[in-house]
Amino acid sequence: MTNDPEKLLLIIAGPNGSGKSSLVYTTELSIDLDKIINPDNFARGLSDEIKDPLERYRIAMDSCEVLRNTLLEQGKSFGFETVASREDKLEFARKAKSKGYYIDFIFVTAGTPEKCYERIQSRVKMGGHDVPKDKVFSRFERTMSFLPSYLELADHADVWDNSGDHLELICTKKDGKIELTP
Structure with missing residues (x-):
């Protein structure tokens, strides 16, 4: 993370079931957690009002897009x-970059x-x-295909491996250079 730029866009990305939310809530980030937009959290907030989970998630996704913009x-x-x-x-991130973020x-x-699927099934068992x-499976391949573009665009980046018992930093991009973690 960087030292408090004037306009920061933090993108927390990864395949379904990779552990994005776990990372957010177990790591000190330099941004107020109230300002991290997560469709899953929006959907949970709608659970009493909208019973159909697909409709609830669609509304949450739309609401998050409006809020981001x-x-x-x-x-x-x-x-x-x-x-x-x-x-x-990715286009949204490019737009933010063009606005000085x-x-x-x-x-x-x-x-x-x-x-990832195994982790999702464990998550489902816990509610x-x-x-x-x-x-x-289809999103995993597409997500991985976009990774190089995000790394190129980012001012700073950390790539984490969550396949084991604990998170492991794989590489960091800083000052235009990507360095592998020893």
């Missing part, structure tokens, strides 16, 4: 969690789509949300 236009610092499996989030990118992977297996 509003904060961007206001020039506020914020962060968001994303699977990063679609071009639109410092891009801090945190990427978390569990190594394989099988491991968390499910993701269909076919979506986990």
Whole structure:
């Protein structure tokens, strides 16, 4: 993380089930957690009002998109969690960069789509949300294909491996250089 730039966009990305939320809530980040936009949290807040989980998640996704765009236009610092499996989030990051935002990118992977799916199934047993297996696998490949573009765009980046018993930093981008962690 960087030393408090005027306009910071923190992107926490990684495949479904990689451990993005776990990283956010167990790591000291230089941004107020209230300013990290997470569709899962929005969806949980709607659970009493909207019973259908797919409809609830669609509304949460739409609400998060509106909030991201509003904060961007206001020039506020914020962060968001994303699977990063679609071009639109990368385009959003490019737009932020063009508006003078410092891009801090945190990427978390569990190594394989099988491991991600296994982690999701554990999460479901504890009351968390499910993701269909076919979506986990297809999104995993797309997410990994976007990783180089995010690394190139970011001012600072950390890539974490969450496939084992604890998070392990794989590499960091700082001052335009990517360095592997020994």
